Amino acid sequence: MTDLLYQTDSYLQTFQAAVSGIDEANHAVILDRTAFYPGGGGQPYDRGTLRAGATTYPVSRAKKAGADVLHFVDENSPLPFPGDMVEGMLDWKRRYQLMRTHTAMHILCGTVFRDYGALVTGGDMDPLQGRMDFEFETMHRDLVDAIEQAINAEVQNARDVQVKILPRAEAFQIPDLIRTKINLLPEGIEQVRVVEIVGLDLQADGGTHVRNTSEVGHIRVTDYKSKGKINKRLYVQIED
Structure with a gap:
């Protein structure tokens, strides 16, 4: 089981870990702990590098596989061995842009729910841009x-962003914990x-976020469509 360091510290940029396994079919490395976000909930996976001794492995993507996280490395590089330290x-730059974007999407979701009672029916994001569907x-x-003005007011309000991990029974006592039309929690x-x-805003979420809404920057609603x-x-864009 990979210890998911990003769940409690989104600002962790480097970390030490042991190779706990190798997935030769995918040319991927499994670590006992990782700060790489494996994607999910609309947020894309992280990229970066792993270094073992004198060898540097570019990580093109990370992906959840059961309780493990696969780190896909260059197919031309020899894989490290289980037990190696990396x-x-x-x-x-990419991760922090995604953190700002993800928090911007929560600002949008929370503001629309507060002001109009509309639930989210879908969403997706890339660094500094995203889209969200509402009822x-x-x-x-x-x-x-009006929505654009309201969400930027919340950026300026410099609201703290807090993360907690709660027992399921306690979490589901929170009113409106699930802001999506469909409950996606297994x-x-x-x-x-x-x-x-x-x-x-308060909702179940597995992704990475900034500590304060003031870090997001100005949000522009660039387009809207009927689906x-x-x-x-x-559609939103975050100014860099």
């Missing part, structure tokens, strides 16, 4: 402008990670 280093019957420019998960933008009778999509 130093992991994230592509921090709206109608969407128009004035509404979009029944077998006993510990639930919750992310709170203090005073605005169905009660499904409207907003």
Whole structure:
């Protein structure tokens, strides 16, 4: 089982770990602990490097495989051996952009839920841009402008972002913990990670975030589309 360091420290850029296994079919390395986010919940996987002795392995992506995280390395590089110690280093520029983007999406989700009671029906993100779908019957420019103004007010409010890992029974006592139309948490998960933008948003989430909304930067709603009778999509971009 890979210890997921990013769950409690999103700002960890480098880390030491032991090689706990090798997946030769995927040319991937399994570590006993990692700061690489393996993707999920709309947030893409991390990239970076692993260094073992004098050898540096570019990590093109990370992926969850059961309780382990696979770190896919260059197919032309010889794989390290189980028990080897490695130093992991994230592509921090990309990761931090994704952290800002993910928190921006929670600001958007929390603001829309607070002001309009609309649930999320889907979403996706890349560094400094993303899209989110909501249960709206109608969407128009004035509404979009009002949402953009409201979400940037929350950036300026400099709200703290806190992460907790709670027993499932305790977590599900929180009202409106699941802000998506469909509950995506499998029944077998006993510990639930919750992310709170203090005073605005609180929901189950497995991704990485900044510590304060002021780190996000200005958010622009660049476009909107109808994706169905009660499904409207907003596109956002975060200014770097």
